[in-house]
Amino acid sequence: MNQAAMKQADLAQLTRRLADIPADFLAEPRIAEHGEIVLPALVGDLLRMHGWQPSPDDLTPFVGGPARTERNRLALTSIAVWLLADASFIAAQASSAALLDVLHQLVGEMAGLTAADGFVIDAERREELVRAVLARLGMLPLGETAAQAADRLAAISAVQRRALLAASRAAEKRAREVREALERQLAAESADKWTRE
């Protein structure tokens, strides 16, 4: 996209918006009759704010599946909805498809790496989320060139990804060690209990 045609938004103002998110948007996402935030309704309201009329199919990805895999994604979707309700995004007139892409694909990718509340609590993660959403919608942080914005997003994401990769490797190693510890002969030999179930 031609940089001159790219819409801009105030990065500091958007990260502040994330930091000031109302508690309602951090409530439990509704999965299998549990939780308070009904994500399909929330996403539907956002799309209408942007001037679009969502179809039922548009909202299906926000119904959610098993909590183990879906809870964090839906929690981050709720945070992203709050972000995208900012006037600067509404003024940018993003397409329905682009908004849904952010809320489903981008949020899905980011939720796989970090707990959703990290994007509210941690200043660096707030910046990462804002920059990632702006990039996905073809927008720029105010005062930055496209190259600068791309570099900064890559840098902030790379640090996080390296840290997460290390954590993931450590977690795999730990799980392997736990399994080995459980299978040791001495573990099977057990220790004294006053009763045995």
Next chain:
Amino acid sequence: MTPEALHRERFPTLSTDGQRMLDFMRNHPCAPAFRNASGNRLQAQEVLAQHAFEREIAAAPVGWSPGFAPDWVRVLMSHVFATVPHYRALGPVPRRLEDLATVARADFAADVAQFVPDDAPLERMIQFRTTGTTGHPLLIPSHPVVAARYAAFHKRALQRVGVTPRHGRGQVGVVLLGFQERCFTYVSVTPTMEESGLAKLNLHPADWRDPADRARYLDALAPEIVAGDPISFTEYLTLPLQHLPRALISVSMQLMPGLRAGLEARFGCPVLDIYSLNEVGPVGVFDAALGGHLLLQPRLYVEILDRAGRPAPPGVAGEVTVTGGFNFCLPLLRYRTGDFATLVDSAEGPVLRGLAGRQPVRYLTLHGWVNNIDITHALEPFPISHFNLHQHADRRITLRLAPAALGCAAPACRALEFLFGAGQVTVEALTARDKTRQYTSDLDGSRQ
């Protein structure tokens, strides 16, 4: 590892008195064949910590009422979400416990390593293997300190009936009884009780040179406490014993009132029926005056949930679901136990009523559908260790009784015919000695 090093690992604080006790139990002329080895594995500082833990558990109230999670649950959730892989993957800490998805035995069976905290020590990790009645073999991660903690809850339960264990040096404190074809058996000492002896025995005659040695050996040990299950206690009742323990502790299966009465009459001591699970440890002790199992763990919060995971209305039975516990290798958040009960408050704390292993089963009787609790009531008068009641698709009933209980087949049959009709009940011998599903049915509608 050399045999000496293994011995030191099993008994890090063993004194000459403790060794003498081990030798006495192992080398007694009437001793059975001990098939395994185990030990307390407690290091000196852990023995001191166990004393402190027992004092704390003896005094701490279960400070919550049904439906109101105590404050410590919030702290536990934060810690578990930060340190346990399964929960870390769920994202942010839920604001309320009720918002957290439950877990069940199948989740542990799939990969229990995902439930072990990052800070749980692995060097001395031990495991307890359980198959339960669902057929999923499961390894429960544990630690010698966790195993030792069981005693604190048993002492809390014993305290309620006026028994304070006091056997120490040169005496046997606890004997655990099994009655199975194959059984994990060993001798050990309890360092928090001045190295009093602890023996796990199998009463099955195949483990003994002479079946008569069973009574001779138990009399020689003269244990203060005898722990077992309804199956082993049924066999224990048949032995010509002179020694009377100060208390019996029954775990693993529902203790039927008839068997309890028989044990109380024979041994003249309190008989505690403790609801205990490998995943949770001792949960509650039965108290007839309270009408159920009084909860024992100050740091265990219990919810009763319906099938969809919603809190069951007060007084309605649902699945016993637990949060907390004392096993730092497996902290529990909303763990569905697979057992069903109602939860009521009492002056002494929360009480599980109508505890029934597994999901309740309904039976179609002459008077319509009844819950399996009514079957339990009908069979209460009889000294039955364990049984299975099955309703066939044609509504006929088969009652399978443990061989030792076949003597009461006729009156038990009559009691059931009152519910199901004359000629509708057949009695057979139950052959499986392991845990058995008590209630089964082929009828549609038997599961509510």
